[in-house]
Amino acid sequence: MTAEPRFVHPDAIVDTQWLADHLGDPGLRVFDCTTYLLYETGTGRPYRIESGRGDYGKGHIPGSAFLDLQGELSDTSSRFNFTMPAAGDLAARFAMKGIGADSRVVLYSRKNMQWSTRVWWMLRAIGFDNAAILDGGFDKWSAEGRPTETAETRYPAATLTAKPRPGLFIDKDAVKAAIGDTGACTINALAPDLHKGDNPRYGRPGRIPGSVNVPVAEVVDATSLTFKPPAEVAARFADVGADPSKRILLYCGGGIAATLDAFLLHQLGYRDIAVYDASMSEWAKDEALPIERG
Incomplete structure (x- = not known):
């Protein structure tokens, strides 16, 4: 008999109740990763990028900070949007946002979890494995009537050394x-x-x-x-x-x-x-x- 398929890395997915129960954990680092693509015609480009920072400022999961994927975590010298930076460079950028070797990271986004999975895959590519996706993102958190706040969170800078995984x-x-x-x-x-x-x-x-x-x-x-x-x-x-x-x-x-x-x-x-x-x-x-x- 073939075994029923299962998710074999359960620690990499957390639900809203888990996050609500752990928001006070000292090593937890929670990030809103939202970006919006505004599709346009007649401009010669496939879309216009809009950071989700504005919506973050209107309300976010308490204690969460914001990651600007294009503005803070991408190689802006590239002619393509969202290009992965060199591993050491990216590790330094994550460290400045408060992610250290001992951090437990939870990533969420709005409207589409692909923004949080992008950041998760980038972390994995530089050898950081203690990150998880909030299943359902901010939308599920909000739909359940859970608390939000408008005050910006900034975590203290940390130290993170890249251990690149080539080929990801x-x-x-x-x-x-x-x-x-x-x-x-x-x-x-x-x-x-x-x-x-x-x-x-x-x-x-x-x-x-x-x-x-x-x-x-x-x-x-x-x-x-x-x-x-x-x-x-x-x-x-x-x-x-x-x-x-x-x-x-x-x-x-x-x-x-x-x-x-x-x-x-x-x-x-x-x-x-x-x-x-x-x-x-x-x-x-x-x-x-x-x-x-x-």
Whole structure:
């Protein structure tokens, strides 16, 4: 008999009651990671980035600080949004925000957990493992009528040494090399219209050849915004041929949504998972790279 799928890293997901019970823990560091993408037409860019700091200032989980993904944690010298900085640089940035080697970190976001999973995946890439996602994020916390505050929290600076895990983020060359490789499965986390090529948001419409589609909306409950049960998530990935024995490459528009799929695959026990950082923001604009539609 095949064992029922389960999330094998339960400490990396916390619920609202757990967080409410632990808000006073001295080593706890809680962060609002919200960013908004405002989709525009006729501007020559796929979206406008808006920090969630404004909504944080209107009300947030008591004692939580704010992380500005694009403004504080990304390589702003890159021509792509949200680019992963060098590991040592990123560790120093997290340390300035109060994350140290002994910290217990909880990450949350609004409207979409992909912002917190992006920060979680970045922490994992530099060797920090004691971080968790708040299941359902601020939306579930608020829907339950739990307390909020408007005063900004700033944690004291800490010390954090990077212990990089190579391969958790990959570039276009690694993705191109995997096309046609039967030992790899490339997954697009974007919506179906983008995967099929019906939407030219990022440039040339379409997808990386041979890639399959697991939109993040299909692995998150639409009402509670919590992760779907492990069996449902496992079945969705199995449907597209994402076998645990394969190397799994994930992409989206800019390396954000892909981390939510990656996080869940990690929870299901997959071991060889990589996120294409620049994703379609790069691929769709590079005429030298193949693309397919339909």
